[in-house]
Amino acid sequence: MSTMYGETSYKLAKEAKRTSDMLISTYNDDLVQSVCREIRMLNARAGASLREMRNSDNSPLNVPSQITQIMLHHLTIKRNKRILFAYHHQRLEKLKELSWSVGRQNQERKIKEALSKEENDFLERYGDLVSDYKSHFLDIDLGGNGGVGLDPPLDLFIEVRVLRDAGKINTEYGELNLTKGNQEFVRRSDVETLIKAGYLKHIA
Known part of the structure; x- marks a missing residue:
């Protein structure tokens, strides 16, 4: 056929x-x-x-x-x-x-x-x-190397655990003292770089 x-x-x-x-x-x-x-x-x-x-x-x-x-x-x-x-x-x-x-x-x-x-x-x-x-946009996370890519964050604020001392950082909401072992409730955009660098861990 x-x-x-x-x-x-x-x-x-x-x-x-x-x-x-x-x-x-x-x-x-x-x-x-x-x-x-x-x-x-x-x-x-x-x-x-x-x-x-x-x-x-x-x-x-x-x-x-x-x-x-x-x-x-x-x-x-x-x-x-x-x-x-x-x-x-x-x-x-x-x-x-x-x-x-x-x-x-x-x-x-x-x-x-x-x-x-x-x-x-x-x-x-x-x-x-x-x-x-x-x-041309190394300061922006466009994906790759563990980055979150182009997907928008689901939460504006997240809870993180400090894995390594990162010292004090200034944010729009005041100063953060990131000492190993502490847990902090922070704005995601303030700490994304530190999370990728291994200083902080996002607690789901």
């Missing part, structure tokens, strides 16, 4: 949905190439039908079956292209997300093995852009 038009692209759409929650799925080159081949085949058939109609003495209105077939080919091509775009767009957004990810370095090899050559090139170049961008 021959494969119905659009069946291969439907498989690709199902795969995209099934793998949407994964870190990154293996690029399905076989399915992508099959969809591309079907697009080229349908385009060639539609072109042949059009040439046949132009060379015929019959009016196009007298051959509705050919017009219907051309429209079917055209709509299937459009659907296949939309699925290809959606599949690659989903993967592109994943790669962008990975470029900002804190733990990406730990799975670098696994990620690279799952990507196509073009995706690996994109990840490397986009990653360079992200790194260059972050280098």
Whole structure:
């Protein structure tokens, strides 16, 4: 039994949905190439039908079956292209997300093995852009190296335990004396740097 038009692209759409929650799925080159081949085949058939109609003495209105077939080919091509775009767009957004990810370095090899050559090139170049961008904002936590990243804090004030003497710091609400063993209720923005440096521990 021959494969119905659009069946291969439907498989690709199902795969995209099934793998949407994964870190990154293996690029399905076989399915992508099959969809591309079907697009080229349908385009060639539609072109042949059009040439046949132009060379015929019959009016196009007298051959509705050919017009219907051309429209079917055209709509299937459009659907296949939309699925290809959606599949690659989903993967592109994943790669962008990975470029900002804190733990990406730990799975670098696994990620690279799952990507196509073009995706690996994109990840490397986009990653360079992200790194260059972050280098201009070293005083702001944009993610990586244990930082909290771009997610806004849930609580304005937090409770912390002092793990190492940090001395006195001045805040908008007064002076804090951070002596080892003490617990303090402080504004998160005042102590985030000390938490990352290991002087304080956030008590959940």
